[in-house]
Amino acid sequence: MNKLCISLASGLLGLSVLTAANAAGPKPEDTAEYRQSVFTIIGWNFKPIGAMVKGEVPFDAAAVARHAQYIEMMSKALLEGFSKGSGPDAVKHTEAKPEIWTNWDQFNSKLNNFEQEATKLAEVAKGGDEGAIKAQFGKTAETCKACHKEFRTD
Ligand code: HEC
Numbered sequence: 001m002n003k004l005c006i007s008l009a010s011g012l013l014g015l016s017v018l019t020a021a022n023a024a025g026p027k028p029e030d031t032a033e034y035r036q037s038v039f040t041i042i043g044w045n046f047k048p049i050g051a052m053v054k055g056e057v058p059f060d061a062a063a064v065a066r067h068a069q070y071i072e073m074m075s076k077a078l079l080e081g082f083s084k085g086s087g088p089d090a091v092k093h094t095e096a097k098p099e100i101w102t103n104w105d106q107f108n109s110k111l112n113n114f115e116q117e118a119t120k121l122a123e124v125a126k127g128g129d130e131g132a133i134k135a136q137f138g139k140t141a142e143t144c145k146a147c148h149k150e151f152r153t154d
Pocket of ligand 1: 032096097
């Protein structure tokens, strides 16, 4: 083999390795772990707002605004955690129902509803109006429940 052939061959080899890695993408287990982590962050930030709304802890507008910002961000980070092939047939530890992928349009619209209400919550939270925050918290919580009811196992 002359030099050109060798460099060409190794170049092609490198390319095929790269392509294989790209085609494989993240492993299903990693994708599931990613979405569960995003939901953990969502829950972590949603809970203290809920406690304030219920009057269990004193209302703190600055804290609500900070938590709501994280929730909005995470709502936008969820979609890639539901890529095809990351359902219960491929992943051991998941509460995601297979219907997410067989009923994708319905799932996706619930995801969009959540994103919209979470975005509004972050907006309203910046204003600091306790009544408006309470109302918008309720609307956002409804979108969590609507999706869990259909698409998450108990
Ligand atoms: C569009 C659907 C959808 C919406 C909206 C949604 N969830 Fe979930 N949630 C799921 C699914 C599906 C799982 C299961 C994920 C898994 O186990 O792979 C889950 C899991 C969780 C978990 C458990 C995470 C873990 O550690 O396994 C928490 C906590 C959670 N959601 C909180 C919330 C809260 C709070 C909201 C609203 C503010 C919300 N979710 C909105 C679908 C949704």
